Amino acid sequence: MKLSTKGRYAVMAMVDLARHAQAKPVSLSDIAARQEISLSYLEQLFARLRRAGLVKSVRGPGGGYRLARGSHETRVSEIILAVDEPIKATRCTEMGVAGCRTDRSKCLTHDLWEELGNHIHAFLNSVTLRDVLERRLATHLAEAAALANARPPMVAAN
Amino acid sequence: MKLSTKGRYAVMAMVDLARHAQAKPVSLSDIAARQEISLSYLEQLFARLRRAGLVKSVRGPGGGYRLARGSHETRVSEIILAVDEPIKATRCTEMGVAGCRTDRSKCLTHDLWEELGNHIHAFLNSVTLRDVLERRLATHLAEAAALANARPPMVAAN
DNA sequence: GAAAAACCGACTATGTCGCTCGGATTTAGT
DNA sequence: ACTAAATCCGAGCGACATAGTCGGTTTTTC
Numbered sequence: 001m002k003l004s005t006k007g008r009y010a011v012m013a014m015v016d017l018a019r020h021a022q023a024k025p026v027s028l029s030d031i032a033a034r035q036e037i038s039l040s041y042l043e044q045l046f047a048r049l050r051r052a053g054l055v056k057s058v059r060g061p062g063g064g065y066r067l068a069r070g071s072h073e074t075r076v077s078e079i080i081l082a083v084d085e086p087i088k089a090t091r092c093t094e095m096g097v098a099g100c101r102t103d104r105s106k107c108l109t110h111d112l113w114e115e116l117g118n119h120i121h122a123f124l125n126s127v128t129l130r131d132v133l134e135r136r137l138a139t140h141l142a143e144a145a146a147l148a149n150a151r152p153p154m155v156a157a158n
Numbered sequence: 159m160k161l162s163t164k165g166r167y168a169v170m171a172m173v174d175l176a177r178h179a180q181a182k183p184v185s186l187s188d189i190a191a192r193q194e195i196s197l198s199y200l201e202q203l204f205a206r207l208r209r210a211g212l213v214k215s216v217r218g219p220g221g222g223y224r225l226a227r228g229s230h231e232t233r234v235s236e237i238i239l240a241v242d243e244p245i246k247a248t249r250c251t252e253m254g255v256a257g258c259r260t261d262r263s264k265c266l267t268h269d270l271w272e273e274l275g276n277h278i279h280a281f282l283n284s285v286t287l288r289d290v291l292e293r294r295l296a297t298h299l300a301e302a303a304a305l306a307n308a309r310p311p312m313v314a315a316n
Numbered sequence: 317g318a319a320a321a322a323c324c325g326a327c328t329a330t331g332t333c334g335c336t337c338g339g340a341t342t343t344a345g346t
Numbered sequence: 347a348c349t350a351a352a353t354c355c356g357a358g359c360g361a362c363a364t365a366g367t368c369g370g371t372t373t374t375t376c
Contacts, residue, residue, distance in 0.1 A: 003161060006333070008271065015266045027352065038335055043354075050354095060343030061351035076270065085332080108173045112234065112290050113166065116281060123277050132270055164364070185321065199366055201323075218374025219320035243363075 003120070007080035009037055010045050011132075014079050017055070018071040018129040025057075025064030045083050052082035071133065077124035161278070165238035167195055168203050169290075172237050175213070176229040176287040183215075183222035203241050210240035229291065235282035 016031050028046060032039040046065060049055045054074060055065045067074060130136075174189050186204060190197040204223060207213045212232060213223045225232060288294075 003274075004333075008267065009334090011270070012267050019266070029352080040337080041333095041335055044335090047354075057353060058343095059341080059351095059353045061349095062344060063342085063352050065353090108177070108290055108293075109166065109170050111293060112169070112285065116161075116278070119281050120274070120278060123274060127270065132266055135266075135269060162364075167365090187321080196366055198368080199364095202366090205323075215322060216374090217320095217322045217372080220375065221321050221373085223322090 002084040003080070004084060006045070007084050009035075009041070010049065010079050010083040011076055013037065013042060013045060014049070014054070014067075014074070015129055015132050017065060018067060018074070019133055021067060021071070024062065025066045027064035030064075048083050049079070052078070054078060054082055067129075070130075072128050072130040074129045075125050076127045076129070076132070077121055080124060160242040161238070162242060164203070165242050167193075167199070168207065168237050168241040169234055171195065171200060171203060172207070172212070172225075172232070173287055173290050175223060176225060176232070177291055179225060179229070182220065183224045185222035188222075206241050207237070210236070212236060212240060225287075229287040230289075232287045233283050234285045234287070234290070235279055238282060 012035050013031050016035055017026050020026050020030070028042045029039055031037070032042050046055060046057075050057055050065075054068055056068050057063070057065055170193050171189050174193055175184050178184050178188070186200045187197055189195070190200050204213060204215075208215055208223075212226055214226050215221070215223055
């Protein structure tokens with residue numbers, strides 16, 4: 001799961017789209033103006049979102065985009081996976097699982113990254129567009145706080 | 159909290175260092191050979207780790223690096239924060255907190271990213287080098303699984 | 317004095333990001 | 347039928363981070 005501003009822009013745009021969903025589709029120029037993102041860049045992002053089946057387009061004047069599913073059925077993880085390049089191959093995946101398993105001393109951190117990836121994906125998969133719109137993040141906040149306190153000394157984390 | 163291969167390399171090297179800690183310090187050429195990372199690149203990473211106070215150096219032949227603290231007192235989050243550039247400024251931080259707070263429609267996703275950042279940091283801060291060495295990630299695994307199942311339909315996540 | 321190591325700084329190749337530009341296609345309104 | 351609004355599409359570009367390389371210097375042990 002890659003995390004870049006690209007994914008962030010896509011989520012911002014999708015939240016905007018969900019927020020302004022009416023009978024008429026929402027045009028990218030409206031989103032561009034509201035979110036201060038370049039129109040051409042948005043076009044590129046929405047091309048990917050459309051190919052991923054997250055939005056549907058309506059061409060011609062008065063056209064624009066609509067969510068393919070309801071805002072409570074569209075998960076943030078899907079948006080990010082749709083726009084970001086597939087995750088840069090780690091040394092592990094280059095060597096294949098076999099290479100990682102056979103020589104464990106070279107890849108002691110494998111489990112750690114896998115765990116972190118699962119963690120991030122689980123978090124983003126648990127949040128829908130509707131959650132973001134309605135700011136329903138309290139439960140996640142509580143969970144994160146609990147985790148942070150699991151081991152005491154929160155050493156100088158800058 | 160930025161996540162790149164740079165941080166991964168640093169953690170790999172630090173785990174290797176912790177694993178091979180003896181009376182004598184560990185030389186970077188040994189780590190470079192074992193982990194298949196370029197020596198010069200390792201030097202750059204360890205310069206930062208030293209400045210961050212995570213390792214101590216011994217110069218001259220037979221020299222090398224030692225952990226500044228014990229492996230159970232060195233957290234993965236510290237390593238990553240030491241080597242990665244400060245996180246790329248988001249639009250939010252550019253505008254300052256005020257800009258984000260005053261016009262909320264532009265920044266509906268602010269809480270989401272903040273939450274995610276907390277989440278990642280909390281996870282990496284809960285793991286020490288010793289945990290990685292001894293593969294003590296079971297508890298984290300359980301937590302991640304619980305989160306993933308919090309909301310039912312794990313939609314096509316590629 | 318030789319050699320092993322940490323230190324240091326400059327340079328480079330590659331790739332991604334965020335974006336621009338110039339179009340083409342489709343379609344609603346007149 | 348014409349115009350304009352919108353999606354679609356591909357090429358290219360400047361800036362930046364990554365993952366190095368290279369060539370040295372300093373320190374210290376033998």
